[in-house]
Amino acid sequence: LKGIIVCIKPVPDPKYWNRLRFDGKTNTLVREGIPSIINTLDKNALEEALRLREKVGGEVIVLSLAPRDTIPLVREALAMGANRAILLSDKVFAGSDTLATAYLLSSAIKRLGVYDIILCGDQTSDSGTAQVSAQIAEFLDIPNLMHVSAVERTDEVKFMVKARIDYGYMLVEISPPMVLSVTNQLNEPRYTTLMNILEAEQKSIEVWSSNELDLAEPWIGLAGSPTRMGDLMVPTKKKKAEMLQGTPEEQAAELTDRLHRLGFY
Amino acid sequence: MAEVAESKIWIVVEHREGRPVEVGLELVGKAIELVKKIGWKVAAVLLGHGLEVLSKQILSYGVHEVLVADEPMFVNYCNQAWVKVLEDAVKQFQPEVVLIGATALGTDLAARLAARLRAGLSAHCIDLELTEKGELVGIIPWLRGNSLCRIGCPHTRPQMATVIPGVFQMPKTSGIQGRIIPLEARVEQKDFTYHIREIKHVKGPKNDLEKADVVVAGGWGIGSDDGWNMVENLADLLNGAVGATRPAVDESWAKEYQMIGTSGLTVRPKLYIGIALSGHPHHLVGVKEPELVVGINIDPNAPIFEGCDIGLVGDYRKILQVMIKSIQAQSRGENK
Numbered sequence: 001l002k003g004i005i006v007c008i009k010p011v012p013d014p015k016y017w018n019r020l021r022f023d024g025k026t027n028t029l030v031r032e033g034i035p036s037i038i039n040t041l042d043k044n045a046l047e048e049a050l051r052l053r054e055k056v057g058g059e060v061i062v063l064s065l066a067p068r069d070t071i072p073l074v075r076e077a078l079a080m081g082a083n084r085a086i087l088l089s090d091k092v093f094a095g096s097d098t099l100a101t102a103y104l105l106s107s108a109i110k111r112l113g114v115y116d117i118i119l120c121g122d123q124t125s126d127s128g129t130a131q132v133s134a135q136i137a138e139f140l141d142i143p144n145l146m147h148v149s150a151v152e153r154t155d156e157v158k159f160m161v162k163a164r165i166d167y168g169y170m171l172v173e174i175s176p177p178m179v180l181s182v183t184n185q186l187n188e189p190r191y192t193t194l195m196n197i198l199e200a201e202q203k204s205i206e207v208w209s210s211n212e213l214d215l216a217e218p219w220i221g222l223a224g225s226p227t228r229m230g231d232l233m234v235p236t237k238k239k240k241a242e243m244l245q246g247t248p249e250e251q252a253a254e255l256t257d258r259l260h261r262l263g264f265y
Numbered sequence: 266m267a268e269v270a271e272s273k274i275w276i277v278v279e280h281r282e283g284r285p286v287e288v289g290l291e292l293v294g295k296a297i298e299l300v301k302k303i304g305w306k307v308a309a310v311l312l313g314h315g316l317e318v319l320s321k322q323i324l325s326y327g328v329h330e331v332l333v334a335d336e337p338m339f340v341n342y343c344n345q346a347w348v349k350v351l352e353d354a355v356k357q358f359q360p361e362v363v364l365i366g367a368t369a370l371g372t373d374l375a376a377r378l379a380a381r382l383r384a385g386l387s388a389h390c391i392d393l394e395l396t397e398k399g400e401l402v403g404i405i406p407w408l409r410g411n412s413l414c415r416i417g418c419p420h421t422r423p424q425m426a427t428v429i430p431g432v433f434q435m436p437k438t439s440g441i442q443g444r445i446i447p448l449e450a451r452v453e454q455k456d457f458t459y460h461i462r463e464i465k466h467v468k469g470p471k472n473d474l475e476k477a478d479v480v481v482a483g484g485w486g487i488g489s490d491d492g493w494n495m496v497e498n499l500a501d502l503l504n505g506a507v508g509a510t511r512p513a514v515d516e517s518w519a520k521e522y523q524m525i526g527t528s529g530l531t532v533r534p535k536l537y538i539g540i541a542l543s544g545h546p547h548h549l550v551g552v553k554e555p556e557l558v559v560g561i562n563i564d565p566n567a568p569i570f571e572g573c574d575i576g577l578v579g580d581y582r583k584i585l586q587v588m589i590k591s592i593q594a595q596s597r598g599e600n601k
Contacts, residue, residue, distance in 0.1 A: 014485055014512045014515070015485070017543065017545075040515045041515070097385070098376070098386070098388075099379065099380060099383070099384075099385065099386070102380060123528065125511060125512070125515060128388075128389070128511070128527060128528055128547075129386075129388035129389065130372055130376070130388065130389075130528060131372075131375075131376035131379070131386060131388055132376075133376075134344070134372075134373050134376035134377045134380070135376050135377065135379070135380035137377065138348070138376075138377045138380035138381055139380060142458075143343075143344075143345060143458035143459050144344070144373070144377070145373075145459065146369070146372065146373045147369055160462070163369075164369055164521065165368075165369045165370060165464070166286075166368050166369050166370075167466050167467065168464065168465045168466040168467040169464075169465055169467065170461050170463065170464045170465070171461070171462045171463040171464075171465075172459050172460065172461050172462065173459060173460045173462055174458070174459040174460075178459075183521060184514070184515060184517055184521075185521070217383075219383065225385075226383070226384060226385030226418040226420065226421040227385040227386070227387060227416055227417070227418050228385075228416065228417055228418065228419060229414055229415070229416055230402065230414065230415030230416060230417060241560065241570045241571070241572075241573045241574060241575060241576040242574065242575050242576065243570070243576045243577075243578065244575060244576065244577050247579070247583075248577070248578075248579030248580055248583040248584045248587075249583055249584075249587045251577040251578075251579060251584060252577070252583070252584040252585070252586075252587035252588050252591075253587055253591065255559065255575065255577060255584075255588065256587070256588045256591045256592060256595075258575070259503070259536070260592075260595060262536075262557070264479060264503055264535075264536055265502060265503050265504070265592055265595070265596065
């Protein structure tokens with residue numbers, strides 16, 4: 001294979017979600033002090049890319065649309081073993097919705113030119129729209145599959161891909177170039193060693209702005225995003241919970257007793 | 266002269282083995298309710314082969330039109346071929362709104378179609394509104410925050426949305442008869458850019474969860490496989506099913522098909538117990554009309570305590586240990 005491109009997104013670390021606060025005045029999320037991580041499923045995508053490279057060769061290129069302060073995360077992807085990393089970063093990209101994000105990523109992929117497989121996480125843990133992979137494929141006019149849990153090369157030009165559907169799965173024959181978005185059933189992402197991290201320090205990360213991309217269409221940034229977030233509705237508290245008293249053990253005994261009286265067991 | 270479709274809201278209805286997937290019908294019912302005040306018509310859109318019976322069945326739910334692309338080639342599914350047919354139909358008849366159920370295939374199809382049409386797509390909505398001006402507003406749980414958000418695409422047409430299964434009631438058949446309009450399908454074999462070789466239906470756990478009277482769900486705070494075993498143990502003892510939040514699935518304690526909420530399942534249990542999960546709308550939106558909600562969390566300020574009936578604050582391990590022991594003791598006592 002020639003090239004495998006992995007799209008990754010920095011997201012707020014789920015461990016700190018309870019610290020996320022919403023600023024009702026500006027309609028923005030307050031993320032101060034909350035560390036970012038690579039979206040979990042994107043690591044499965046990267047792991048698969050590295051395994052494919054071991055089997056069939058080619059270069060693994062990591063691509064991310066994110067602010068410059070996420071460079072350490074992109075470096076983490078390099079430490080996992082990617083050959084090259086490109087960060088799309090420009091003020092005019094801010095506020096891009098999924099259509100605009102997919103358009104920008106596909107424009108960068110077109111500029112890279114040589115690729116066989118584009119891998120993405122099936123969805124992100126923050127907004128979770130699960131749209132970008134299919135939309136990248138549409139902008140590139142190549143096939144795609146979502147919810148991928150196994151990838152096997154059957155001959156020079158064909159792959160057999162297992163993809164989840166409702167109530168089961170399907171086995172699909174597909175040929176590169178293609179976009180696959182993956183689930184965590186696919187593999188176990190590798191850990192990075194100190195050696196890997198030191199090596200990654202030596203690799204440079206390319207930062208591309210809008211000048212580097214051929215953006216013929218207007219679909220970038222907030223202005224080029226068809227979807228609009230409206231007002232927020234904080235759900236009214238319907239009822240006040242009855243808080244059980246005592247030690248955890250006493251509370252547990254009380255709950256168990258009530259569930260029994262209500263006939264749940 | 267080809268017939269002209271008049272409907273302003275389209276619902277692409279997925280079907281399996283000759284039967285409509287429920288979320289398609291749920292959307293038909295909701296759309297018919299939404300258009301009442303502005304006098305629009307609703308159409309269902311079907312792609313496949315041998316769709317005569319299915320088309321008539323869907324007409325019986327009160328849609329004005331069923332738009333049908335019926336071709337032998339369509340016995341096989343491929344998103345790019347589907348998108349091509351839908352793009353042509355949308356450009357020809359210019360609906361204001363296109364709705365698709367957020368199933369595994371629907372999520373993918375909607376995203377590709379939206380990109381092809383350069384249309385905005387509100388994903389995984391849990392409710393829909395339609396303004397008098399014909400603007401579609403989707404309601405989505407927003408970024409794990411304790412709030413919901415309205416989202417729409419006021420400047421582009423068609424306005425697209427996917428809606429998670431189970432949030433709207435199944436409609437009743439109305440006996441009103443609309444008409445069937447064939448769609449032109451300009452597809453060739455080369456538009457089928459992948460080939461489905463096998464489909465396996467894995468039944469079991471997922472069905473159990475959707476039909477279970479008791480759902481015991483765990484979240485990120487469970488922290489380990491051993492902890493997750495306790496959650497499963499408690500669910501077993503209560504004859505219930507195990508549900509999960511996205512972080513618990515991400516950590517691989519739970520399976521994808523156990524995820525409740527946005528982009529997961531909708532459950533309708535009598536008893537729901539949420540353990541070591543924060544209780545954000547992303548998850549809780551998937552718990553419909555429970556009779557009793559119990560929250561267990563170590564953090565007394567966890568949002569779960571704002572939406573539950575009974576709250577327990579403490580280390581879930583200690584709490585579950587006592588519950589498991591006493592339920593086991595009780596059942597042994599009764600079996601004697």
